[in-house]
Amino acid sequence: MTATGFSGGVRLVAGRAIAEAWASRSWRIITGVSVLIGIALVVVPRLLGGGTTQYTLATVGEAPPGLLAALQAAGEAGEFAVTVRTVPDAAAAEALLRDGDADAALTGVAPGSTLYVAERADRTFPALVSQAALSLAITDQLAQAGLSPDEIAAIQATPPPVQVPVGRVADEGRAGVGFVSGILLYLALILTGTAIATAVATEKSSRISEVLLTALRPTQLLVGTVLGVGLLGLAQIAAIAVPAAIGLAAGGGIDLPASTTGDILLALAWFVLGLGMYAFVFAALGALVDKPTEVGAATMPANLVLVASYMFAVIVTIQDPNGWASTAASIFPVSAPLVMPIRWASGLVPPWQLVLAMALVAITAVALALVASRIYARGLTRTGRRITLREVLAG
Template sequence: MTGTSSAAPGRFGPVWLVATREIRTRWESKAWRLITLVTLIAVVGFVVVMKLVSGGGPDATVGYVGGQAVGQQITASGKATGLEVETRKVSADAGRQQVRDGDLDALVRIDPRGVVHVTAKRELGSDVEAAVTALAQQTAIHEQVTKLGGDPATFERAVAAAHPQVTNLEPPRTFSPDQLALGVIAGVLIYLSLMMNGQIVAQGVVEEKSSRVVELLLAAVRPWQLMAGKVLGIGLLGLAQMVVIAGGGAIAAVATGVLTISIAATASVVVWLVVWFVLGFFAYALVFAAAGALVSRQEDVGGVVMPPLMLVILGYVIGVSVLPSDPANGVVRVLSWLPVFSPTLMPIRVAMGGVPAWELVLAVALIVLAIPGLIWVAARIYSNAVLRTGARVKVRDAFRPL
């Protein structure tokens, strides 16, 4: 045929046109923008809450009567028992009043005999009690050291310098509560994103079937082009969504100083999250597109996407239930190499740290190898099923052409 005004020809021109339409449609959708915004606010909000809860100030405020040394001793005892204590030098009367008003958690006075007197409002919190008990014990030890003719300061230095020599039979797994939190957030994000964007793909395919526009489209583009464009468009937008949410959360975490791990480590978690989203999305979206092509009504989408969706949910549940308590679990480790579970398990493991490079290479290689096979299977099912309207098409039938 003579084409005078042929634009964007070839195999990939139409794919890009379809992708562009998908991006535009989602972008113009209020629901999509709302979900993205709410998720971003939730993640940033979580970071801010963490900051307020953990790093928002001292754990306890204790007033003391006496010299600066008393204050330093209180702080040191607090640190020894894992409590961040703010100390304030006060007069006895003002201190009592502040304890009564709740401005001070306790008032401490060490009398000349070395006895530690603690004034609390109604009862002493157990953590503060532990700290002041340690203080009392230390004062007693100092008393005894002095009595025996020693110097308490020398004694303290000797105690502080005493460390056991630990030998690890295996390399240590550095694993902080921050990394645990980061792992769980990464898991939740990738799970939500795969679930949401996967279903958007399936619903998009069914929308074209149920509105019958698909026949009009297939008169202009090949089925694989339509499927690829849809997966690409929704995937790119999902990727942007993930970058905004994960990046926003990471920036908030670094800015508020909530994370004690390095910026480089945080950035690496975000990058791996994005990599696993891309790999996981394309693997699962192809399955979701093929599944969507089997049915003709939006009501039936839930049924066909359930099996692949279960795998996403399963990976997520295993990840967040097993890994935090047992990061070295051998079964989960092996599962996280498999393309079915790697997109949900690997981001959690990476965030928690201690994943050897060879495991990452293996998991990425396996899923990258699986994707061409999935493309072939998905394109075949999609092409054969997408024009069969009415009853649900059996997967077996979808392998045969119409």
């Protein structure tokens, strides 16, 4: 029996690929940049959108105490803070608005008073000021009508209608993370697949594969290469995903549901599954070429499938995650690795569909690996020119 068993040979081949990458400076730099991207994905939105918005309200004369309290209460719920500036008259208030130093200006809360609104300001804040002023005016009038403070408080405590958000997705933020995961998944699959095809083509054209094939079986070389380069790809996408997932799980600042961290980890699982399915195809296509420069042309069919799946996901699935087309594409194994993660992030997918899609991809991966290893073994030993799939399968 051979001194290196099947798994021993696979480990040697995979270990060599990983050791070579690890020794290369460019790989370490790229991985380092990936970690930074992962951290930035969490930190940057927090810096940009996570801070509270500042509104400035100008009042002619002292602001009524009730008004400020009402606005501050609204600010706590709506994540904004209010600064009040006192101006002597309406003209001064208008000047402040014109200079962009205030978002709104109020001449008073009594009926007949005016609310100046900066043209550029968003309409939420003036509406809130207006509502607060109106509320104060009503309170005044209720008191004048003879109601006791308790009665007034009871009236004011009337709850507003309960808001129930209804959208195409359960949570826009979560769907957004799904979208970003989709981009990264797509890029990682294409790049890792191409890296595998290039590794195979390089070993073939340098005839290293021939030397290895005297001592290793083609399957050992194939699985070892896929495993080695695949793990490098996984390390790279994990370098982005893990800091992002940890950052989100640590929470605070960004308004995202807890399930988002799970979605990111699920995207990692989809990378492993998707790569398991596509990697062997890329390896087989890489074995058809004579020179590494032909890899792009040879891997075109696999790239097209990935591009088409991704385009479908971002064009159709994002718009209509639960239409029949999206549902079918997210379960059909060839497109599932790119469509299902995006669809899943809509939060409206029954879990059994996820399980079914994953199982189908796993089964397809095994079937493709068997066919691909045949093509690979034959392709590696046909040198001199680029060969076609038909030639390999016929011979």
